[in-house]
Amino acid sequence: MRWQIFEDGVVREFYPLATDYSQPLPAPAWARPLHIGEFMGFLDGKRILLTGLLSNRSIAYGIAKACKREGAELAFTYVGDRFKDRITEFAAEFGSELVFPCDVADDAQIDALFTSLKEHWDSLDGLVHSIGFAPREAIAGDFLDGLSRESFRIAHDISAYSFPALAKAAQPMLSSDASILTLTYLGAERAIPNYNTMGVAKAALEASVRYLAVSLGAKGVRVNGISAGPIKTLAASGIKGFGKILDFVEQSAPLKRNVTIEQVGNAGAFLLSDLASGITAEIMHVDSGFNAVVGGMAGGEGE
Secondary structure, eight states, X not given: OEEEEEETTEEEEEOOOOTTSSSOOOOOTTOEEEOTTOOOOTTTTOEEEEOOOOSTTSHHHHHHHHHHHTTOEEEEEESSGXXXXXXXXXXXXXXXXXXXXXXXXXXXXXXXXXXXXXXTOSOEEEEEEOOOOOOXXXXXXXXXXTOOHHHHHHHHIIIIIHHHHHHHHHGGGEEEEEEEEEEEOGGGTSXXXXXXXXXXXXXXXXXXXXXXXXXXXXXXXXXXXXXXXXXXXXXXXXXXXXXXXXXHHHHHSTTSSOOOHHHHHHHHHHHHSGGGTTOOSEEEEESTTGGGSGGGOSSOTTO
16 A cells, blocks of 8 residues: 655655565555555546536537546536537536536526535535637627627627636635636737737736736635637637638747647646646646747748
């Protein structure tokens, strides 16, 4: 038998020894027995709520996969009855029956989500916000041509406001070392062709990460974001010229490739875990290094 030790947020193994090797020393009182062949992930026992899962190409799916692999219990949300069966199937894939309706444009549904969740879990260790939407005309062509008060409002309501709104409603359930995570994109920092109003909304979302981190930090709750590279998701398919963006990143990023939902999922699982206990108010770029390349070009202009 060996022992898995949790001390000051550090996970390591302890092998009791004795001078004659026949009578091992007793394990520390705070150690948990870990039998040979048993795997214990770094999210073991954590309860995590994921929003925004739509398909097996969703970034939320990659995060769910990584979290489940590391031992987390998962719950999911869906928007509209037409998605209920689909999300229920995904939840079952991850060993969960916890599926709840939640349209983040409706405060009553946000409150009802956590009322329902509390019937199953007494606390929440992680919250994943993977939600973004802007009307089609607001994410194509010239920024001003597609600009309207209504499209601007909708993009910010769904893509930005929903994050602190969910965090506020979740607050009574959050454990003392909980982690909250959102997904953003480089269009919050730079003007990306066609991203337009969504980029402005993502900038507001990233600012919310910092303000939430301050608001919840005294309670031990961490708040971070992942700025993922472009990935062929259902949401991305609505952005005009998205294929060209994928090609450009693959050519220009230091790693010469686009990222996958699995890579973003691994980063998400890390930020949700105690391994990242010293990290909050951060936007982690998972984009093959593309964000660090001046002008988006890895080499000289003629290369």
